[in-house]
Amino acid sequence: MLLLVVVMPLAAFAAGAAALLLGLPLALAALVGACLCPTDPVLAASVVTGEPAERDLPGRLRALLTGESGANDGLALPLVGIAVVVVLPATHLGDAFGKVAWEVAGGVVIGLLAGLAAGWALRAATRQRDLEEGPKLVFTLLLAVSVLGIARLAGTGGVLVVFVAGLAYNRMVAESDRGPQDAVDEAVNRYAVLPLFLVFGAVLPWRDWVDLGPAAVLFVLAILLMRRVPFVLVLARPLCLARRDALFAGWFGPIGVSALFYLAHSIHEGVDDPRLFAAGTLAVAANTVVFGLTATPGRTLYAKSRAADPPRSSR
Template identity: 40%
Template sequence: MEHLNLIVTVLGGLILLLGLVSKRLEAGPIPPSVLALALGVLIGPQGIGLIDLAAIGQPERILEGAARLTLGIGLVGVALRVPRGFPRRHWGEMTVLILLAMALMWAVSTALVYLILGLPFWVAALIGAIVTATDPIAATPIASGQLAEANVPERIRNAVSFESGANDGLSYLFVFLPFLLLTRPQHEALSHWVTHTLLWEVGAATVFGLLLGYVAGKALQLAERHGTIEQKWRLAYTVALALFAVGAGRLIKTDELLIVFAAGAAFVQVVSGEDRANEEQGQEALNRFFSIPFFALFGMVIPWGEWAKLGWSGVLLAVAILLLRRPLPMLLLKPVLPSIRSRADALFTGWFGPIAVAAVYYATLMDHKLGDPLVWPVVSLVVFASALAHGISASPLTRLYGRHARGKTAESEDSAS
């Protein structure tokens, strides 16, 4: 209990300190997530040893629970960010962006793991699937906030938000296919993947999430019409929706991440933009409240020894995945994505495909389900590299992209006149 109190004290103090300078951090070169990660490394067992999660349980399982809760809260916040009617108006583009782009990212990541580390193909495919998802929480700096709104077009911000939310849940399909093929005979694995993973764990999860969000939205409207709910309960209502979806998803053994995002997306279609303005701001605050401790916890459990065993091959893999996994598919798919109107759009959205909380969740889940000694070290190294590269580059590249976009707009107006 004393160790737990120490963890709560340190994490609470971290949020207090970062909150006091949050405005400067948003405009500065080092984001709060990187500072939290650095603090976690410093106070963890490989640093000064102030906190060791092993004293209260298995570190990877603790991190899995933290990632699950952080994603549950964050995915509802992402859904609230997407304008009402956006999925309906852009369903074709979002289908391409989510399914085809994900398949290409999986193929690229799998090939890189297989070629650089020389792992068995299906182990490489499993790791490639885990790092495929675009993390919605780590993508927040380019999708919301003053800096993003001033420099990134709304069409890009909405596309990134919806895609990152949806593909976290759909990564379940890509992750469990190689997992099943590694643990069962091929015919049995494929049959289970189609009948159970695809139809129940993903298909039923989507339907359940949509119904849950729709019913929750209608119930809220009904309560407001009859004056039975106080305004101060609105934020608590959306948070409770996230927690209910996460818990229910695990109880019925489906993809809880997909349930959460589907519920949030359906809730948005029912509740008007004016009604959910305060909830969106509140959810963004909660995202930060949960994501900062998560990155600190991640810093505490980094497997430095296993990274050292990977050697320069691990470093090469992390760099190659960041440079190729998403930028290449975005450039290839640019002609069929209306929101991506230029090479600059494709490069910007291609680079900012951070690998963070969702990858940690799937990696820790597979770590205890499969027990392969390389899954967690490889994925955690890529997550660490992504946190540094995408975190530090977010502000300067967003400003650069904004200047480029404004320059192109000015050139077009001069040409028209």
């Protein structure tokens, strides 16, 4: 909970402060920070799932990163929505904040009702033996697509709706049903992320990156080193994390698909300053490359550090 309530807003603040290095206006820098604050669940899963991760990383650390990354991509919506309102000065503040409130509150209500209804339907169908095993495995994928469509029609936050629907659904169904569904979801995520990043690579704004100037290097370094790591280290004791665990959790909080979604959402809402997309995509690209290069060595170093710990006394 601390990672969501404390670290995510602080990460938005730190990323926004880093964006000021690019000479961006304060409001636009705040929007960049809000877009870059969520931890990406797809990229995070690559370091905390699979046989090597289960062998080298403790279950609590893996669960912490998985739970946080799955939650904060939806919970970043209020930060992004408020920042968009501030960036667009011609917007009527009352109407704009009302829209943000509906996106958040409406998304929570729709997601809650949809998740509970889907969970109840699955339990009833399982009890009556009306559902084959194949459709049951892809049930959560169908739920996600359905609630995204409903959110689109209702004008609420799609990512937030899916997150809340997933929480409500998980409360309703048995663990024996969730396990196989989670495996299918994870496989789909891994296959879907490849074409997404191919498209991302095709639209990279190289010229706009050059226009950011030498400060872009400082911006990237600040994002990598200051967006998350210091705050997780400071909160290590309240989180009951060893320093090694806090350092690992702080470093491996990648920026990815969630940030791209919020960048696109901001542009769709009317923020047309090209520096938003340039700064955001530069941070995503740099973070993805650095994360990919350090994921395996970082996990290996963590495992060696654990192995070097003195054995605990049996008394």
